[in-house]
Amino acid sequence: MMGWVLRIVVAVALLGSAGVHYFLFTQGYPGIVTPLFLLNAIGGLVLAIAVLAWRHWLPALGALGFGVLTLGSYLLAATVGFLGQHDQFNSQPEYWSVITEVVCIIGGIALLALHSRARVSAGSR
Template sequence: MVSWVLRIVVAAALLGSAGVHYFLWTEDYPGIVGPLFLLDAIAGLVLAIAVLAWRHWLPALGAFGFGALTLGAYLLAATVGFAGNHDQFNSQPEYWGVITEAVCIVGGLALLFVKDRRRVSA
């Protein structure tokens, strides 16, 4: 039960981050940043499906890595700049992105350590 609730929370966070990045992609960011937003949107969707459909440690690790990498890239953009982009942390997409990616990190890490009570073939 706990595992399923955690999987749903992580999948929702992945979908939330994917939605934020899709929205940012539609805003026509210049250079490589725009395509990276689209890649994040697709990756978040694929990982959300994997977290719900595949009871294995790999999707949990993917959710953790996705959150860590996207949050890390955002922190670079908000401090020193990243790929010609410098953010200010002053908009709704930025707030929601940080929240959803933090949930991906914490939830993905928790999923790595929560054991399913049912036997699962790997």
């Protein structure tokens, strides 16, 4: 039961981040950033489906990696700049994105730990 609740939370976080990035895609940022926002939105959607549909460690690792890479890119943009973008952490999409990506990271780690514990339990029987 706990595994399913955690999977749903991670999937919702992935969809939340995907939604923010789709919204940013529609805003028409200059340069390479706009298509990267669309790619991020599609990736979040695909990973959310995988987390719910496939009880394997790989979607959990994908959610963790998605959160780390997306949050890392944003932190670069908010500090030194990234791909010509320089953000200031002062808008609702930025707040929501940081929250959802942190949930992806923590949830991905928790899912990996749950999967590892289940494998150890199964092996000791």
